[in-house]
Amino acid sequence: MGSSPVEGGEDAEELNITVAVRCRGRNEREIKAKSSVVVSVPDVIGSHEVAINTTDDLGITAQMNSKTYAVDKVFGPSANQQLIFKEIAEPLFGDFLKGYNCTVLVYGMTSTGKTYTMTGDEKLYNEELSDAAGIIPRILFKLFETLDVRDEDYVVKCSFVELYNEELKDLLDDGVENSSMRKLRIYDSGSGSNSNNSSRKNSRNNSPKLVTDPMINRRRMRTMPLSSSQAKQQPQWQQRREQQHQQHQLREQQQREQQAQQQQKDQQRDPHSGVYIQNLQDFHITSARDGLQLLQKGLRNRQVATTKMNDFSSRSHTIFSITLYREHQGEMFKVSKMNLVDLAGSENISRSGAQHQRAKEAGSINQSLLTLGRVINSLADKSAHVPFRESKLTRLLQDSLGGNTKTALIATISPAKINSEETCSTLQYASKAKNIKNRPQLRSFIMKDILVKNVTAELAKVKSDLFSTKLREGVYMSHDNYKEITNDLESYKTEIQESKRIIERLSSQNSLLLKDKKASNEVNELQRIKLQNMRDAVGELSEKLESQHKKEQALVDMTSTLKSTLSITQSVIKEYGLREKQISERMQVILGQEFSEFRQMLVNNIEDIRTNHSSDGNFQKEQHGIQTNLSLLREEVVRLLGLAQMKAEKMYKDWIEKILEETPAVFQTISDKVEQVEVTVETYHQKLTENLSDISEGYNNLKQYFNDHFFKNNHEEILNSHLDKTYQQLQFSAEGLLQRFKQMMVEHLKDNKILMMKSLQSATTEAIDKEMQLFEPQKKRWEESFDLINSCDSISNGFNCDMKSALSGIKSTFGSSTDVISRSVLKVKEEVKGYEDASAILEDNEIVKSQISDIINKDNSLRDGLRKSIESSQGHVSAFDALKERIKNTIVSEDSIFHQNKIVTGPVVGQNSERSPLKPTVLPPNQLPESLKYGSRSSPKDQLSRRGSSELKRHQENEALEENFNKISRLE
Numbered sequence: 009m010g011s012s013p014v015e016g017g018e019d020a021e022e023l024n025i026t027v028a029v030r031c032r033g034r035n036e037r038e039i040k041a042k043s044s045v046v047v048s049v050p051d052v053i054g055s056h057e058v059a060i061n062t063t064d065d066l067g068i069t070a071q072m073n074s075k076t077y078a079v080d081k082v083f084g085p086s087a088n089q090q091l092i093f094k095e096i097a098e099p100l101f102g103d104f105l106k107g108y109n110c111t112v113l114v115y116g117m118t119s120t121g122k123t124y125t126m127t128g129d130e131k132l133y134n135e136e137l138s139d140a141a142g143i144i145p146r147i148l149f150k151l152f153e154t155l156d157v158r159d160e161d162y163v164v165k166c167s168f169v170e171l172y173n174e175e176l177k178d179l180l181d182d183g184v185e186n187s188s189m190r191k192l193r194i195y196d197s198g199s200g201s202n203s204n205n206s207s208r209k210n211s212r213n214n215s216p217k218l219v220t221d222p223m224i225n226r227r228r229m230r231t232m233p234l235s236s237s238q239a240k241q242q243p244q245w246q247q248r249r250e251q252q253h254q255q256h257q258l259r260e261q262q263q264r265e266q267q268a269q270q271q272q273k274d275q276q277r278d279p280h281s282g283v284y285i286q287n288l289q290d291f292h293i294t295s296a297r298d299g300l301q302l303l304q305k306g307l308r309n310r311q312v313a314t315t316k317m318n319d320f321s322s323r324s325h326t327i328f329s330i331t332l333y334r335e336h337q338g339e340m341f342k343v344s345k346m347n348l349v350d351l352a353g354s355e356n357i358s359r360s361g362a363q364h365q366r367a368k369e370a371g372s373i374n375q376s377l378l379t380l381g382r383v384i385n386s387l388a389d390k391s392a393h394v395p396f397r398e399s400k401l402t403r404l405l406q407d408s409l410g411g412n413t414k415t416a417l418i419a420t421i422s423p424a425k426i427n428s429e430e431t432c433s434t435l436q437y438a439s440k441a442k443n444i445k446n447r448p449q450l451r452s453f454i455m456k457d458i459l460v461k462n463v464t465a466e467l468a469k470v471k472s473d474l475f476s477t478k479l480r481e482g483v484y485m486s487h488d489n490y491k492e493i494t495n496d497l498e499s500y501k502t503e504i505q506e507s508k509r510i511i512e513r514l515s516s517q518n519s520l521l522l523k524d525k526k527a528s529n530e531v532n533e534l535q536r537i538k539l540q541n542m543r544d545a546v547g548e549l550s551e552k553l554e555s556q557h558k559k560e561q562a563l564v565d566m567t568s569t570l571k572s573t574l575s576i577t578q579s580v581i582k583e584y585g586l587r588e589k590q591i592s593e594r595m596q597v598i599l600g601q602e603f604s605e606f607r608q609m610l611v612n613n614i615e616d617i618r619t620n621h622s623s624d625g626n627f628q629k630e631q632h633g634i635q636t637n638l639s640l641l642r643e644e645v646v647r648l649l650g651l652a653q654m655k656a657e658k659m660y661k662d663w664i665e666k667i668l669e670e671t672p673a674v675f676q677t678i679s680d681k682v683e684q685v686e687v688t689v690e691t692y693h694q695k696l697t698e699n700l701s702d703i704s705e706g707y708n709n710l711k712q713y714f715n716d717h718f719f720k721n722n723h724e725e726i727l728n729s730h731l732d733k734t735y736q737q738l739q740f741s742a743e744g745l746l747q748r749f750k751q752m753m754v755e756h757l758k759d760n761k762i763l764m765m766k767s768l769q770s771a772t773t774e775a776i777d778k779e780m781q782l783f784e785p786q787k788k789r790w791e792e793s794f795d796l797i798n799s800c801d802s803i804s805n806g807f808n809c810d811m812k813s814a815l816s817g818i819k820s821t822f823g824s825s826t827d828v829i830s831r832s833v834l835k836v837k838e839e840v841k842g843y844e845d846a847s848a849i850l851e852d853n854e855i856v857k858s859q860i861s862d863i864i865n866k867d868n869s870l871r872d873g874l875r876k877s878i879e880s881s882q883g884h885v886s887a888f889d890a891l892k893e894r895i896k897n898t899i900v901s902e903d904s905i906f907h908q909n910k911i912v913t914g915p916v917v918g919q920n921s922e923r924s925p926l927k928p929t930v931l932p933p934n935q936l937p938e939s940l941k942y943g944s945r946s947s948p949k950d951q952l953s954r955r956g957s958s959e960l961k962r963h964q965e966n967e968a969l970e971e972n973f974n975k976i977s978r979l980e
């Protein structure tokens with residue numbers, strides 16, 4: 009704020025708005041709610057930033073996570089009113105005295121101390137302000153203190169205006185005159201009226217060359233009042249004449265007045281002048297006390313209400329303006345204005361519990377503050393467009409924000425956690441506002457005589473009103489005011505005409521809109537039919553999905569039936585296994601126990617034979633015993649084999665019969681079921697494919713539909729409701745226009761246009777949003793159904809594969825089972841055949857074979873012994889015969905020793921020959937001729953052959969038996 013701008017220069021320096029934050033202590037409500045302190049500020053005054061911890065963290069984490077906002081000055085709970093005035097208002101006050109327009113704004117959430125800061129305690133105590141006095145009382149006091157000590161002329165005026173629910177109200181208007189007829193209007197630079205030209209460029213480059221105060225310059229003709237004593241003395245006709253004369257003068261004066269007013273208006277319309285409020289009363293004050301009285305009067309008229317957050321919550325924005333006319337270079341007066349703005353508090357309606365009127369107020373307050381926020385943002389961001397005209401508040405503050413005033417903003421905040429959201433928002437705006445640059449300029453000057461005239465005229469007006477009040481009965485109004493009101497009335501009539509034209513135009517627009525609506529309805533009807541078709545298609549698809557589901561269920565059931573069949577088959581196979589086991593156990597019993605018994609019997613028999621042989625030397629007996637044993641053995645073996653064969657055959661037959669009985673049926677059932685499953689799977693697959701193709705077709709149709717028609721029509725309901733709403737609003741607005749003649753139609757038209765555009769925009773946006781909202785789940789569903797279709801497809805394929813593999817598994821299981829069964833049947837058959845070949849098996853038995861071979865060996869050795877004995881006996885017989893022969897021969901030879909001794913015969917075998925005393929030439933028996941070897945007796949072979957075929961037969965049988973034993977031993 010330190011730089012001094014060039015007085016009246018075009019290129020005044022830019023100056024940032026001063027932004028301060030004032031944080032009060034926790035109030036009772038916050039303490040009661042046990043809401044902790046989350047804002048870090050110095051106790052009195054300090055740092056250039058405010059930190060707020062919006063998380064639940066504590067300690068260093070809280071510090072790290074806290075948000076910080078940079079501002080120019082920060083005041084804590086202990087900062088008093090005096091300090092705030094000194095730090096914020098006093099520097100501006102100095103500039104105000106120098107001739108700058110200045111503004112102090114308080115901004116913040118409800119109940120944070122805006123009114124306290126701006127007004128505080130405005131009462132006087134022993135002609136002095138209290139410590140709680142706010143900025144306004146302090147400025148008033150400071151002003152007169154300063155002016156009184158200076159030896160210069162000055163005029164001070166005050167006005168107090170309220171903006172409540174977007175309506176301006178003069179808080180100093182006591183309604184004595186028909187002042188309610190004088191509606192307050194905002195005029196701004198370059199507009200010529202309250203139209204829409206509010207270019208920032210214009211307002212920045214204005215030149216302070218003219219007298220701008222409209223209220224001061226509004227020179228009004230005053231009727232010169234008669235004193236009451238004069239009135240009483242004059243006769244009535246004279247009085248009337250006098251009055252006529254005065255009226256004549258008045259008319260002349262009015263004409264001059266009109267010309268002056270026109271000039272004034274021209275001046276007002278100069279693009280370099282600032283924002284001002286037409287019809288707002290300025291009151292001349294001569295002391296701080298006067299100012300305080302006006303302030304108090306205005307505060308009494310201000311909209312205040314008790315809310316949940318504040319017992320005396322201000323429900324409106326107010327501007328208390330002090331205009332100073334200070335003598336400047338003789339005949340000129342410098343004009344400067346101090347605007348002290350107390351904004352209504354931003355309010356969370358749900359938290360403040362505002363209802364009805366309070367909620368409406370809060371809505372309006374929040375709306376205008378929102379616009380203020382947008383203006384601050386736009387100015388801070390140096391946007392090309394600043395939305396000043398979007399609310400009356402921002403229009404009023406146009407010069408103070410980014411304009412040519414010196415401005416300070418005090419953001420008031422609460423330290424409590426429950427308000428942290430609003431505090432953040434306030435701080436955000438405050439830190440943004442810090443970037444706004446103004447171009448303060450020494451603005452206006454007024455000629456001393458004009459000022460004096462204006463002040464005199466004001467005085468005369470007051471006097472005239474007073475006189476009229478005293479003089480007349482009934483209507484107490486000066487001609488001046490009457491004239492003004494008549495003028496206003498004229499202008500209102502014009503406005504009405506304009507309004508009518510606008511209404512007509514709006515009506516024609518409305519009929520066009522209705523036509524549009526009708527067309528929209530038709531389109532919507534089409535849309536509805538298409539939607540219905542779509543719904544039907546979706547219904548059909550869901551039915552198909554339903555039937556699909558049922559089929560799947562049937563398949564699942566069939567699978568479970570198959571599973572149970574499989575388990576039955578498995579149990580049958582298990583039973584077969586058990587039977588097989590039983591058979592094998594039986595076979596083991598037969599092979600193990602019965603065969604060993606049989607073998608034992610054989611061994612016993614052999615033992616018997618051996619015993620018989622050893623105990624009885626009788627050959628015949630021996631032969632007989634063996635024979636008997638062998639035959640018994642054979643019989644027993646044959647019997648046992650027969651029994652075993654019979655048993656095995658029976659078992660095999662039973663088993664085979666049972667298998668043959670059961671297997672075909674089981675196989676038939678399984679095969680039937682497998683066929684059924686195959687058919688069902690095939691049908692299911694076919695139907696699934698059909699359904700999938702249907703779904704895919706439906707999906708394609710839908711896609712096509714979306715491509716072709718979606719978003720080409722607006723949503724019927726939303727559009728209708730919005731059209732109706734717009735129509736109602738338009739009607740309401742039109743009626744309002746008719747009823748309230750004083751309103752400016754151009755502004756209404758503009759507002760309505762904006763409203764309509766906004767409404768249509770919001771309708772379209774909402775329709776699209778709704779359409780999107782409706783479409784989103786549909787889209788999601790379709791996407792999901794597409795996934796579902798894919799998953800159906802994959803499930804179906806998987807199921808198909810699973811079924812096929814399961815069936816092939818069943819088939820292979822049955823195949824392998826059949827193989828196993830046929831193998832076991834073959835095995836059993838082989839085993840049974842083995843029984844059949846038991847004789848052969850017995851032949852392979854080594855033990856039996858060795859036993860039998862032992863028997864045969866023994867038999868052979870016996871036979872050898874016998875043969876040797878026979879041979880020996882035969883030898884003895886032969887020796888004996890030979891001896892006999894030799895003796896005979898010796899006898900004979902005695903007679904014919906010399907004649908017949910030509911043939912020599914030797915002994916047959918060794919010892920006989922040794923015993924021969926003659927020692928003849930001995931020939932071994934094998935060299936002997938048969939006739940000599942055996943003499944007249946036959947050879948052993950012959951003897952054997954002679955012994956008959958019975959022995960040979962026995963021998964052969966022995967050999968066969970031996971062979972059989974060999975087989976049995978092999979089997980074993």
Ligand SMILES: Nc1ncnc2c1ncn2[C@@H]1O[C@H](COP(=O)(O)OP(=O)(O)OP(=O)(O)O)[C@@H](O)[C@H]1O
Nearest residue numbers: 032117118119120121122123124318321322352353
């Ligand atoms: N710094 C402060 N020191 C002492 N009291 C304070 C301070 N700030 C506010 N208060 C008190 O808090 C209460 C609410 O303050 P005030 O009415 O000024 O809030 P406000 O912001 O103007 O609220 P609204 O927006 O609802 O009008 C008052 O009783 C006021 O005296």
